[in-house]
Amino acid sequence: MVYSVIGEGAMVLHLLFLAYVALGGFAAWRWPRMFWPHLACAVYGLGVTVIGWPCPLTHLEDWGRxxxxxxxxxxxxxxAHYLTGVVYPTEHLLTAQLLVALTVTLSWAGALYLHLQRKRPENAA
Known part of the structure; x- marks a missing residue:
């Protein structure tokens, strides 16, 4: 029972982490300090995807199950188990990865724009 809860919990945390990597940059629009944790998570996600860094949540879920x-x-x-072939077709893995990268880039561009707007003096036109 405990191991099953560990496996399920790791799966839920993993899904939340992936959602944060894809969409967390938008939180920096409202809460600018959220940029830095999102940057760290996005860099780690990129490392897992491109370099093949190990993911502790994957190992924890596998161990628990x-x-x-x-x-x-x-x-x-x-x-590969939960998303590829389920959320998007297997042949569109690269497309999905590029869409996530584009979403992160757009969220950061928006955060930068809002940051510059906040720093701008009020009486400047």
Missing amino acids: RNAGQAGLPPEGFI
């Missing part, structure tokens, strides 16, 4: 007597994650990992 296997110890609960369930099938673990496939060697391809969390995204």
Whole structure:
């Protein structure tokens, strides 16, 4: 039971982390200090995707599921298991990755624009 909760909890945290990587930059529009944690998460997500850094949440979920007597994650990992072929077609993995990168870039561009607007003197036209 405990291992099953660990596996399920890691899956939920993983989904929340991925949502934050994709959309968390927009939080910096409202709360500018959120840019820095989002930058760290986005860089880590990029490292996992491009360089192949290990993901501790993937290992934790796999460990929890296997110890609960369930099938673990496939060697391809969390995204291949839960998203690729489910949320988007397998052949569009690169497209999905590029859309996430574009979303992050746009959120950061918007955060920069708002930051510059806030720093601008009020009486400047």
